Amino acid sequence: MEVFLQQLINGLTLGSIYGLIAIGYTMVFGIIGMVNFAHGDVFMVSAFIGLICVLLLTTVLGMSSIFLILAITLVVAMLFTSLVSWTIERVAYRPLRGSFRLAPMISAIGMSIFLSNFVQVAQGPRNKPLPPMVPDVIVLMERNGYQVTLAYKQLIIMAVTALLLVGFWWLVQKTPLGRAQRACEQDRKMAALLGVNVDRTISLTFVIGAALAAVAGVMYLMYYGVVNFADGFVPGVKAFTAAVLGGIGSLPGAVLGGLLIGLIETLWSAYFSIEYKDVAAFSILVLVLIFMPQGLLGRPDVEKV
Amino acid sequence: MSEATVGTAAAGVASDTVATSRPAVLGPALKDAVASGIITFLLLLPLVGFRATESGSGPLTLTYRFGLVAVFAAIVVVGRLLLHLTLWRPGRGVKGKAEARPRGALAEAAGAWSGRMIIPAFFLGAIAYPIVSVVLSGGLSPARYWVDLGIYILTYVMLGWGLNIVVGLAGLLDLGYVAFYAVGAYTFALLSTSVPLTDFFAGTLGQDFWPLWSFWVCLPVSGLLAALWGVILGFPVLRLRGDYLAIVTLAFGEIIRLVLINWVSLTNGGVGISSIPAISFFGVPFNADDGGFASLFGVTYDSMHRMIFLYFVILGLAGLTALVTVRLRKMPVGRAWEALREDEIACRSLGINTTLTKLTAFATGALFGGFAGAFFAVRVRFVSPESFTFMESAVILAIVVLGGMGSQIGVAMAAILLIGGMEMLRNLTFLKNEWLFGPDFDPTLYRMLIFGLAMVLVMIWRPRGLISNRLPSIFLKEKKAVSGALVKEGHG
Numbered sequence: 126m127e128v129f130l131q132q133l134i135n136g137l138t139l140g141s142i143y144g145l146i147a148i149g150y151t152m153v154f155g156i157i158g159m160v161n162f163a164h165g166d167v168f169m170v171s172a173f174i175g176l177i178c179v180l181l182l183t184t185v186l187g188m189s190s191i192f193l194i195l196a197i198t199l200v201v202a203m204l205f206t207s208l209v210s211w212t213i214e215r216v217a218y219r220p221l222r223g224s225f226r227l228a229p230m231i232s233a234i235g236m237s238i239f240l241s242n243f244v245q246v247a248q249g250p251r252n253k254p255l256p257p258m259v260p261d262v263i264v265l266m267e268r269n270g271y272q273v274t275l276a277y278k279q280l281i282i283m284a285v286t287a288l289l290l291v292g293f294w295w296l297v298q299k300t301p302l303g304r305a306q307r308a309c310e311q312d313r314k315m316a317a318l319l320g321v322n323v324d325r326t327i328s329l330t331f332v333i334g335a336a337l338a339a340v341a342g343v344m345y346l347m348y349y350g351v352v353n354f355a356d357g358f359v360p361g362v363k364a365f366t367a368a369v370l371g372g373i374g375s376l377p378g379a380v381l382g383g384l385l386i387g388l389i390e391t392l393w394s395a396y397f398s399i400e401y402k403d404v405a406a407f408s409i410l411v412l413v414l415i416f417m418p419q420g421l422l423g424r425p426d427v428e429k430v
Numbered sequence: 431m432s433e434a435t436v437g438t439a440a441a442g443v444a445s446d447t448v449a450t451s452r453p454a455v456l457g458p459a460l461k462d463a464v465a466s467g468i469i470t471f472l473l474l475l476p477l478v479g480f481r482a483t484e485s486g487s488g489p490l491t492l493t494y495r496f497g498l499v500a501v502f503a504a505i506v507v508v509g510r511l512l513l514h515l516t517l518w519r520p521g522r523g524v525k526g527k528a529e530a531r532p533r534g535a536l537a538e539a540a541g542a543w544s545g546r547m548i549i550p551a552f553f554l555g556a557i558a559y560p561i562v563s564v565v566l567s568g569g570l571s572p573a574r575y576w577v578d579l580g581i582y583i584l585t586y587v588m589l590g591w592g593l594n595i596v597v598g599l600a601g602l603l604d605l606g607y608v609a610f611y612a613v614g615a616y617t618f619a620l621l622s623t624s625v626p627l628t629d630f631f632a633g634t635l636g637q638d639f640w641p642l643w644s645f646w647v648c649l650p651v652s653g654l655l656a657a658l659w660g661v662i663l664g665f666p667v668l669r670l671r672g673d674y675l676a677i678v679t680l681a682f683g684e685i686i687r688l689v690l691i692n693w694v695s696l697t698n699g700g701v702g703i704s705s706i707p708a709i710s711f712f713g714v715p716f717n718a719d720d721g722g723f724a725s726l727f728g729v730t731y732d733s734m735h736r737m738i739f740l741y742f743v744i745l746g747l748a749g750l751t752a753l754v755t756v757r758l759r760k761m762p763v764g765r766a767w768e769a770l771r772e773d774e775i776a777c778r779s780l781g782i783n784t785t786l787t788k789l790t791a792f793a794t795g796a797l798f799g800g801f802a803g804a805f806f807a808v809r810v811r812f813v814s815p816e817s818f819t820f821m822e823s824a825v826i827l828a829i830v831v832l833g834g835m836g837s838q839i840g841v842a843m844a845a846i847l848l849i850g851g852m853e854m855l856r857n858l859t860f861l862k863n864e865w866l867f868g869p870d871f872d873p874t875l876y877r878m879l880i881f882g883l884a885m886v887l888v889m890i891w892r893p894r895g896l897i898s899n900r901l902p903s904i905f906l907k908e909k910k911a912v913s914g915a916l917v918k919e920g921h922g
Contacts, residue, residue: 160673174476180492181480205476212473217886221893226672227603228893231831234605234824235885242879247477251484358820362684365677400692407681407688414678415666 127271132395133388138279138348140387141286145341146364147371147379148293149334155310155374156330157222162233163213165361166240167335171206171342172352173244176253178202179346191258195281195347202339210335214328237357244354254351282344289340290380296333297376306330310374359403363390366410372423381421459514467507474499548839556584556745560738570734577737581744581809583849585802588748590829590841592798595755597827598836599764600791601771603676605823606663606683610796612690612818613659614652614803619703619813620696621648641707642715645808649801656800657793664792668785683823690815702814709808711739744805751798752838758794767791768836821878828885834895843896848884852877 146168153161178198182188217236221228259281262274297303305326308316317323345360346352367386371378386406393405413420479499482490563576589611596604621627622644631640667678690697697703708716716723716736724731758764766787769777778784807813825848833844855873888895 160677170477173482176482176490177476177480177492180482180490184489184492201476205472208469208472212469217890220890224889224893227676228889230603230673230676231827232886232889234827235882235889237882238821238824238878239882239886242876242882244477246875246879248481249483253482253484253490256489362677362681369677401688404685404688404692407685410681411666411678411685414670414674418670418674 127266127268127273128395129392130265130273132391134273134275134279136388136391137384138282138387139391140367140384141282142341142344142348142383143360143364143367143386144380144383145286145289145337145344146360147367147383148376149338150365150368151371151373151376151379152306152330152334154368156306156313156327157218157229159218159229159233160365161218161331161334162230162361163217163236163240164334164338165359165364166237166357167206167210167213168338168342168345168360168364169352169354169357170209170240170244171202171335171339172346172356173248173253173342173354174205174339175199175202175343175346176255176352179255179258195258195343199285199340199343202343203336206335206339206342207332210331210338211328214331219324219327237361241354241357248354250354252351252353255346257350258347278347282348285340285344289337293333293337294376302326302329362410363406366406366413369410369418370413370420372420374424375420375422378420378422455515455519459511462514463507463511466510467503470506471499471503474502478502552839552842553749560741564738570732574734574737577734577741579850579853581737581741582853583846584741584744584748585806585809586826586829586849587842587845588744588751588798588802588805589826590833590845591748591751591755591838592795592802593826593830594833594836594838594841595758595767595798596791596795597830598841599755599759599771600767600788602788602791603672603827604679604792604795605676605820605827606679606681606686607795607799607826608818608820608823609663609679609683609686610656610660610799611803611806611822612686612815613656613796614800615807615813615817616690616697616703616803617652617655617800618645618648618804618807619706621651622707623703623705642710642713644707645709645804646712649804652804653797653800656803657797660793660796660799661789664789668788680820680823683818683820687815687818690818697815700815702812702816704812706807706811706813708811709736709740709743740805740809744809747798747801747805751801754794754798755838763787763790825881828881831885832888832895834897837895837897840895840897847896848881852881855880 146164149164149167150161153159153164175198178201179194182194182197188194213236217232218229221232259276259278262276263280265273265275267273297306305316305321306329308319308321309323309326313323316326345356363386364383367382368379369382370385371380371382386409389409390402390406394402397405479494479496481493481495483493485491559580560573560577563580564570564573567573567576589607592610593604593607596602596607622640628640663679663682667675670678691700693699710716711723714721714723714726716733716739718724718731722731723735729735755764759768766777766782767790769780769782770784770787770791774784777787806817810817829844829848830841832848833840833842852874855877858873
């Protein structure tokens, strides 16, 4: 029971990170119907930007307030990662919008390879460790010597995710930008005819997705305290799995899927085998795509002639 | 375009007409160049401008390279400015298009001629290659590097042709092709090193039989097992289309690799399987002994004999792949593949069994992947899961895409360009010059970087690949190639 509770907390933390990345996949898929393969690597880039920012603040500027550091890092990482994603969309995806269906996907794979190798060349191939940032924990309960703990960093991750989701929901539901986005999702041509700037809306979609991935990246860095240039691929695929599981195109679905994937992964590691945890995640992806392609909260895809 | 026109008009009002066009071009060009320079600077600032450096076992420290960022930004500014003033100059595009037309017709005629000649020329060149490299480098042993490179490239040509069946002909984007390569390699590696099998054949057919013949026995087995896996993996994914199919095949590829890593009792895990028997000349070993290849043919023993034989084996296997593909394209199943690529719904309504068609494409592609895998295992004589990562799938896919999906000769050319080109990066030692990048510069680090960039650029500039013409397998009266733009590749 205690083990289960502990794994539940760990799983929800991990799931929050996956959920934040998954929103980027699901929004882009919703609006232009492509799998943004490079999104996992954008997440990795944001973690590196966060790393540089933390180092700059602590070693060069000598800051010590951990919350101030985190807040500044979050903002910096969001800004720079948004710029990266905006540029990628502009350079690698926009010219291909009228091309055959697989062209943007292949371009995205190229971009993913480029990004991870760019970071490898620029920052070196080795793991980049940071000293633990928020080491304190709260002991929730203790029985038979087994402590169920909630680390402050887990609390921060869940709180930041929840806060962001509320803000993001407001953005999509209540603002003109969100309306334009939903209009483009339904019918791009009609939206353009009604005066929505489709190109700008798509660009902003990429920017928002990247900003959320940047938050996930900084949280990942804070949680694990280490980042590597190859860290984008597996979390990327898992977040994509989350988006598919929740129903691709559905925003609450992406978060729900992320939480579920996080839970499944930690519970699997705790009760079955830690070696096969990635196999479990990939198998879920395959099973969901085959048996339930519309996902938990998605609309069924109708094939038009 | 409209802004430029307005600018020209405004300038025309202000001064005489001769000097008008210049400021209108220069102004926006400068603005654009400076804007892109700033964006480049900001993009590169965090990850190139700073570097988190490990100092022993201590904490990370920051090092700075702002000069490098400024250099890159300056290159972008100057480059874009030059492009705006030359190639992208307003009004230039119309003229350029008019010129392109007769050249297109000429290129088509040249293409038709070279289309007939290029395939025999390619094969003759491939056969002559080891002889030429031996003659040019003056002896068998000095040619080792070149023959090895030839084997390496031909392996990728074969893998590219195998994947071409799935991606180029049937239009199913497969991101897990390396799984079949792995199945082939591990099948041969496991069977040839298996103790019970060795003992069994030692008891029935003599001590030497299994080490000498295992490759020739296992080659078809590897191919068939890989094809079986193709069917097993293909079966559940048949209902998926396009991107979803791509992601599921990617997941399958990763699952197989993770199982290979973690199933230690069977595959020896990440350590891999070593001491795989070497290839034999159909039962005659390549060694200096009496019964060996050298004494049988009355030549002095040289370890290069085995290498050159390997070259011809992979050439034969690649040739088989090409031949089978060309023949299959003209058979009902091949036509069904291409019809499926063009329009699945129309296919179904015309009574084509799409399930069977997709499965045959998967299985045929996997078959050749399995052959190539067995060959890889016998060449390197060592297999480990490290060789079968997603990157490998991406490289093979890049070869197919760059070559022009569906075009055999294009795929071969792309393999030579990409794999040979990446290998040549090693030889760019002049870049280590003090004046260029310094002695610490390692060009091979940039292989995959260039690779990814090439994939993006090819998609933007030549989305149909190097060879964008397609020769229909059936035609009315006149045989002629069609533009790749008329073919709907990859609509899975």
